[in-house]
Each structure stands twice: as C-alpha cells, then as structure tokens.
Amino acid sequence: MISLYAFMGAIEQGTAFGLMVLGVYLTFRVLDFPDLTVDGSLPLGAAVSAVAISNGYHPLVGMGIAVCAGFIAGAITGILNTKFKILHLLASILTMISLYSINIRIMGRPNMTLLGADTLIDQFIELSGLAPHFSTPILFALISGAALLALIWFLKTSFGLAMLATGDNPEMITSLGVNRDMMIIFGVGLSNGMVALSGALVAQNQGAADVNMGIGTIIAGLASVIIGETLFGKPNVTRAMLAALLGSIVYRIAIALALGVRLGDFAFTPSDLNLVTAALVVVALVSPQIKSGLLKRRAA
Amino acid sequence: MLKVEGAAKTFNPDSVNEVQALRGIDFKVEAGEFVTVIGSNGAGKSTFLNSVAGTFMLSGGSISIAGKDMTKWPEHKRAANLGRVFQDPLLGTCGSLSIEQNMALALKRGKRRGLGLGVKARDRKLFQAQLETLGLGLENRLADKVGLLSGGQRQALTMLMATMTRPDILLLDEHTAALDPKTGRKILDITDAVVRRDSLTTLMVTHNMNQAINMGDRLIMFHQGTIILDISGKEKKGLQVEDLLERFYTLRGEDVATDRMLFS
Numbered sequence: 001m002i003s004l005y006a007f008m009g010a011i012e013q014g015t016a017f018g019l020m021v022l023g024v025y026l027t028f029r030v031l032d033f034p035d036l037t038v039d040g041s042l043p044l045g046a047a048v049s050a051v052a053i054s055n056g057y058h059p060l061v062g063m064g065i066a067v068c069a070g071f072i073a074g075a076i077t078g079i080l081n082t083k084f085k086i087l088h089l090l091a092s093i094l095t096m097i098s099l100y101s102i103n104i105r106i107m108g109r110p111n112m113t114l115l116g117a118d119t120l121i122d123q124f125i126e127l128s129g130l131a132p133h134f135s136t137p138i139l140f141a142l143i144s145g146a147a148l149l150a151l152i153w154f155l156k157t158s159f160g161l162a163m164l165a166t167g168d169n170p171e172m173i174t175s176l177g178v179n180r181d182m183m184i185i186f187g188v189g190l191s192n193g194m195v196a197l198s199g200a201l202v203a204q205n206q207g208a209a210d211v212n213m214g215i216g217t218i219i220a221g222l223a224s225v226i227i228g229e230t231l232f233g234k235p236n237v238t239r240a241m242l243a244a245l246l247g248s249i250v251y252r253i254a255i256a257l258a259l260g261v262r263l264g265d266f267a268f269t270p271s272d273l274n275l276v277t278a279a280l281v282v283v284a285l286v287s288p289q290i291k292s293g294l295l296k297r298r299a300a
Numbered sequence: 301m302l303k304v305e306g307a308a309k310t311f312n313p314d315s316v317n318e319v320q321a322l323r324g325i326d327f328k329v330e331a332g333e334f335v336t337v338i339g340s341n342g343a344g345k346s347t348f349l350n351s352v353a354g355t356f357m358l359s360g361g362s363i364s365i366a367g368k369d370m371t372k373w374p375e376h377k378r379a380a381n382l383g384r385v386f387q388d389p390l391l392g393t394c395g396s397l398s399i400e401q402n403m404a405l406a407l408k409r410g411k412r413r414g415l416g417l418g419v420k421a422r423d424r425k426l427f428q429a430q431l432e433t434l435g436l437g438l439e440n441r442l443a444d445k446v447g448l449l450s451g452g453q454r455q456a457l458t459m460l461m462a463t464m465t466r467p468d469i470l471l472l473d474e475h476t477a478a479l480d481p482k483t484g485r486k487i488l489d490i491t492d493a494v495v496r497r498d499s500l501t502t503l504m505v506t507h508n509m510n511q512a513i514n515m516g517d518r519l520i521m522f523h524q525g526t527i528i529l530d531i532s533g534k535e536k537k538g539l540q541v542e543d544l545l546e547r548f549y550t551l552r553g554e555d556v557a558t559d560r561m562l563f564s
Contacts, residue, residue, distance in 0.1 A: 154415075158408055161397070161418035165405055168394045171386070175353070176461075177379035177410040 002256050008133050010256045014249030015140035016205055017220065019147050020198035021228075021248040023191040024221030025241060026151070031187045032167040036092040036218050037077045038195045040099025041070045043214040045196025046203035047106045050114055053204070059120035063200045070196025071189040073099060078185030092188075096214075103211045111210040119204040140201060147194060148245055152238050163187050164237065216274040223277050224248040226284040301501040302329040302352065302469055306361035309347055309525075313359070321347040323525040324361065329469075329518075332499040336512040339522030340548070345505045348522065349473050352503070354378040366468045380410020383462030383500075385455065385475040392458030395447030399438060399457065402446055403427045406461035430460050434490060452483030456490055463494050470495065472504040476511075488515065509541050521547065 002010070020042060027035040045066035052062030073095055080091035104110055124139040125132055154160045165173040166183040174180050195217070203209040228247020234240035258268050258276060268276065309322040321344050329335055339345040351358055352365075354375035362371045365381050386392050393402050404419045407426075424442060431439040434456050438449075446454060455475060462470060472491065476484035492515060495502050506512050512519050519536055521529035521544070529547055531539060 156418055157415045158404070158413040158418045159415055161401055161405055162408075162413050164397060164401075165394045168396045169391065171391050172394060173405070174376050175379050175382070175384045175392075176405055176408070177376050178413070179374075179376045 002253070002260060005133060006256045006260075007253070008137050010252040011249055012133075012137040012140055012205065013202075014252040015137065015144040015245075016201040017198055017224070017252070018140075018144040018245045018248040019201065020195045020217060021221050021224040021244050022144070022147060022151055022241060023194035023198070024218065025225050025244040026191040026194070027188055028222065028225065029240065030155070030164060030167050030237070031184060031191075033081075033088050033184060033188060034092070035074070035077060035188055035191065036089065037074055037095045037099075037188070037192050038221060039214040039217045040096035040103070041073045041192040041195045041214075042199035042202070042217045043103050043209065043211055044073055044099050044106075045070050045199030046209035046213060047103045047112070047199075047211070048196070049200035050112045050203050050209035051106055053114060053117050053119060054112065059118070059123065059204065063120070063197055066196045066200040067193040070199075071193035073189075073196070074192025075185050075189035077192070078181075078188040081188075082181035082184050100211060107209060107211070110212070111208055113208045114204060115207050120201075121204050136205065140205075143197075143201065144245060147197070148241060151194075151241060155237055155241075216277065219274065219277050219281055220251065223281050223284070224251040226281060227251050227254075230284065301331040301333070301366060302327070302503075303364045304328070304352070304361065305363075307348070307351060307358050307363065308360035309344075309351055309356070310359045320525055322351065322358075325525075325527060327520070327527060329501055329503070331501055333518055334495055334500075334502045334516035335504070335518045335520060336516040337503055337505045337520055337522065338507070338509060338512045338544075343522035344525040345522040346473055347525075349471050349503060349505055352469070353382055353384060353471055381468040383409075383465075383467035383470045385458050385462050385470075385472045387474040387477050389451040389454040389458070389478060392461065393446045393454050396445065398443050398445055399431070399449075400424060400427055400442040402457065403430070403461060403464070406464055409465045409467075430464060431457075433493075434460065450483075452479050452486060455479060455483075455487050459487065459490050459494060463498065463500065466498055466500070468501060470500045470502040472502065474505050474507060477507060491515075509544050513539050513541060513544070 020038060024038060027033045048069045049059070049062035049066040052065055053059050077092045077095040080086045080094060081088045086094070121132070121136050121139060125135045128135045128138070130138070155164055162173060162178045163183055166178065166180055166187070170180050173183070199214070202213065224247040225244045226247070227250050228243035228245070229240065231250060232239070232243035232246055234243060255273060258273070259270065261268055304325055304327040307322050307325040308320075311317070311319040311321055325348060337345045337349070350356060352363060354370070354373055354377075358371060362369060364370060365378070370378050384392075394405070397405075400419050400423075404423060407423060427442060428439040436453055436456060438453065438457065446457065449457065475491075476487050479487060488511065491504070494500070502516070504516060517536065518530070518532035519539065520527050
C-alpha cells in the first residue's frame with residue numbers, strides 16, 4: 001500500500017496533469033484529432049510561465065501567458081492540418097518538434113529552476129495556512145475542477161455543440177453552415193491551451209521547467225482517458241470528462257504503486273514508466289477486439 | 301431561385317483519370333419549383349447537386365442562388381441557403397448527440413453560434429411540435445441519442461433538420477435509396493408534405509423512375525454530363541415510365557453507334 005503522503009502526491013500530480021488529460025480528451029474524443037502537439041505544449045507552458053515568474057510577474061499572469069502560448073501552438077497544428085492539408089498526426093509532430101527548439105529559446109537554456117521564486121503554490125500555502133502536502137493538491141484540484149466545469153459549460157453552448165458535431169460528423173456540420181476548419185483550429189488550440197496551463201502547474205510543483213518534461217505526455221493523457229472511461233463509464237460527454245479527470249488521478253496512483261513494486265532485485269524506475277504506460281494503452285486499445293474475438297469464437 | 305450558367309466540372313484534369321462530369325450545364329429553377337433529377341450512374345446528377353451545394357468548386361461557369369452569385373462560396377457559407385439530405389442516413393445527423401441537440405444544431409443553420417445555451421427550453425416545444433408531424437413517436441424521445449434510431453427515423457429527422465429554417469433550396473440526393481421500400485415511401489410522403497407545405501424550391505435526385513415521374517412538377521434527365529431532357533407542366537403529368545425508358549434506350553443506341561464508329 002501507499003502512504004498518505006504518496007496518495008496526496010498522486011492527487012496533486014493527477015489534478016495538475018488533469019488539465020492536460022482534459023485537453024487530450026478534447027482532441028482525441030471530441031474532435032477525433034490525434035494530436036501529439038501536447039508533448040511540446042506542456043513544456044511550452046512550463047517554460048513560458050517559469051520565465052514570467054522568475055522575471056517577477058505574478059504567477060497567474062505567467063499562467064495566462066502560458067495558456068495563450070499553448071493556444072497558438074495548437075492553432076498552428078490545426079492550420080497545418082486544415083489549410084495546408086498535412087495529415088493531422090504529422091502536422092502535430094511538426095509543431096511538437098518545433099516547440100523543442102522554441103522552448104529552449106524561450107528559457108535561453110534547456111531548463112530553468114523556480115527555486116526561491118514566488119509561485120502560486122507558495123502563495124496558496126501562505127493563504128490557506130495548510131501544510132504543503134495538503135494545500136497543493138487542494139489548489140490543483142480547485143483549478144482543474146474549475147477547468148472541468150468551464151469545459152462542461154462550453155460544450156453545452158451553441159458553439160460547443162457545433163464542436164462536438166464537428167468531430168462526430170464533419171459532412172453534416174458543414175452542411176449546417178459551420179466552418180469545420182475553424183472549429184478544428186480553435187478546438188486544437190483550446191486543447192493545447194489547457195495542456196500548457198497544466199505544464200505551468202507542473203513546473204511550479206516541481207520547482208523547474210525542463211525542455212524534456214513533455215516526453216510521453218500524450219501517452220499518459222491517453223492512458224488516463226482510457227482508465228477513466230473503463231472505470232467510470234462515458235454515458236455522456238459531461239460524465240466522460242469527469243471520468244477523464246478522475247482517470248488522471250487513478251493513473252498517478254497506479255504509477256505510485258508501480259514504483260513501489262519490488263520483485264527480488266527488480267524494481268521499476270521512473271524511466272520505465274513510458275514503457276509501462278504504452279503497454280497499458282496497447283492493452284486497453286486491443287482488449288475490445290480480443291473480447292469480441294473471444295465472444296465470436298464462443299458463439300461459433 | 302437557382303441559376304446555373306455553363307457549369308462545367310472536370311475531375312483529375314490533365315491526367316489519365318480525367319473525367320468530364322459536367323459539360324456546360326445551363327439550368328434555371330424558379331422559386332417553389334420541385335424538380336426531380338434522374339440519370340444513369342456517372343451521368344453527372346450527383347456531381348451537379350454537389351456543385352450547387354459547394355462540396356467542390358466548378359471548373360467553369362457560374363451558380364447563383366436567390367439572386368446571389370455563389371460560384372466561389374465555400375460549402376459552409378452556402379449552407380445558410382441550402383437544406384440537404386444525403387443518401388446515407390448516417391450522414392445527416394450526429395449519432396453521438398441527442399435528438400434535441402441535433403435539432404438545435406440545425407436551428408442555427410447559417411447563424412452565428414455563440415456561447416448561449418445550445419438547447420434552450422423554449423426550443424424544445426418547437427422541436428416536439430415538429431417531430432409530431434413525422435408521426436414516429438420521436439417527440440417523446442428528445443433526449444435520446446440519435447445513434448439509437450433506425451435509418452428511416454434518422455432520415456426523417458434529417459428531413460426536418462434540412463427544412464426547419466426554410467432553406468432557399470432543398471437538395472435531396474437519393475435520400476431514400478439506402479432505405480427499405482416501406483420506409484423509403486414514408487420518407488417520400490414526408491418529403492412531399494414538407495415541400496408542399498412550405499413551397500420549397502427542391503432538387504431531388506433519384507434512381508427510381510416512378511418516383512421521378514410521380515413527384516415534383518418538373519423532371520430533368522442527365523446523360524454524360526449534360527441535361528438531355530427537361531419536362532414540366534402538362535407533359536410531366538402525363539409522363540409514363542415507358543416514355544422515359546424509350547428515351548434511355550434511344551440514348552444507349554446512340555452510344556453503341558458512336559462506340560462502333562470509333563472502333564471500326
């Protein structure tokens with residue numbers, strides 16, 4: 001079992017990355033647009049906010065700039081795909097690779113520490129008077145909860161409804177007068193804005209922004225979405241998004257558990273996590289086929 | 301209402317796969333006219349309908365709808381003036397959204413979609429009243445996902461969605477071809493009722509000659525990218541399937557003749 005300390009840590013990580021998971025949900029499930037930009041927009045948000053904070057701006061200002069930067073990155077992926085007809089996966093990889101260089105330019109170096117800087121976490125600890133391992137998860141839960149509510153509201157508006165339909169049936173929504181290209185550009189932008197905000201939270205939590213911190217983001221996001229759907233169901237979009245956020249927390253708890261596993265001399269290291277997560281996603285993606293294959297065989 | 305001048309469309313120009321789908325179509329439809337469109341496979345009838353809808357741009361010629369030249373307008377911009385029902389019942393509605401969400405999307409056709417609530421309480425009354433006219437019991441299932449409906453029910457819903465904002469032109473592209481005969485007839489009845497009630501300017505593509513003859517006030521036949529037959533008024537009312545078949549066979553005879561001339 002994991003300690004309370006590790007559990008609170010998992011909640012802290014799960015909610016900080018939860019914003020990223022909501023962003024991934026928006027592209028993968030709502031827009032049906034597999035977007036790998038997130039591997040670059042997460043460190044982008046971290047870099048932008050770290051530079052802003054260490055230059056004395058209020059952390060909220062830094063986070064606001066991070067959201068804008070993420071939105072622009074996502075919108076560029078959307079434009080590459082819709083206006084220049086580049087395959088969505090390739091378009092997002094191009095943006096992601098470019099962001100590696102851009103992130104180093106933004107920070108002036110591959111990583112940047114926030115030690116001693118006045119982060120939102122420090123301010124909230126002061127404000128709430130709670131111990132850090134309680135106040136940080138509460139702060140992140142509040143932020144990701146607010147983002148979840150905003151996204152639920154957004155997808156209930158006329159505009160949001162058109163976005164839901166864009167991913168489901170592009171022909172239909174075009175025939176109803178919606179500019180599908182604009183929807184995709186805005187939607188992928190919005191998604192990456194949330195991912196960048198997630199990156200800004202993670203950087204403040206870890207006390208540093210690093211150009212390599214985004215590796216595997218998309219896989220962790222997908223794993224969280226799938227875990228959420230499997231455990232909590234997806235009868236409608238509202239429930240599915242709540243499930244995705246909860247899935248993010250469960251995923252981090254699962255990782256904390258995995259890191260505690262000892263088999264003789266063998267133990268997982270944090271660098272094994274990408275492999276474990278990728279395997280988890282493969283199993284989740286393949287199991288429906290295996291299940292239906294088994295059912296067919298039984299029926300035959 | 302619709303004015304098409306010299307419309308031409310060539311797919312894959314300057315390649316071995318070049319297809320001249322439309323070869324200079326001149327065609328006018330008056331407001332309130334109900335035109336049925338027939339022709340064999342590859343005759344250009346669907347290409348014509350899609351070029352009116354703006355699915356692709358013409359290679360030459362012009363299209364104006366309700367007095368506006370829309371030749372260069374993208375599909376989504378023209379959609380404000382057009383209602384469309386596709387052959388595939390899955391194409392006209394969103395399976396993952398509810399009936400009321402689908403109808404709310406259609407209600408905003410061509411309008412700005414802002415951050416107001418997507419499905420408003422007062423719209424539900426309107427949706428229910430509209431669904432009642434179908435007689436399919438859908439008025440009590442507003443919150444049900446459209447994916448749960450049958451193909452016929454979805455196509456009936458698409459008919460409603462295509463016509464609820466009273467489009468300048470209604471485009472029906474073999475919209476009963478994928479349904480079983482009984483459901484297809486039901487959809488045709490709904491089509492006729494809605495078109496007559498709102499005197500909608502309508503283009504209906506069909507494979508079925510009986511449908512083409514029995515419905516609408518004007519019939520056109522496509523062949524090899526041109527309109528070879530345009531029948532309306534009294535002549536249309538007295539038209540028999542045999543008459544149409546005769547025209548088809550005459551044309552086919554000509555085809556054989558030209559082929560023979562080419563290869564001998």
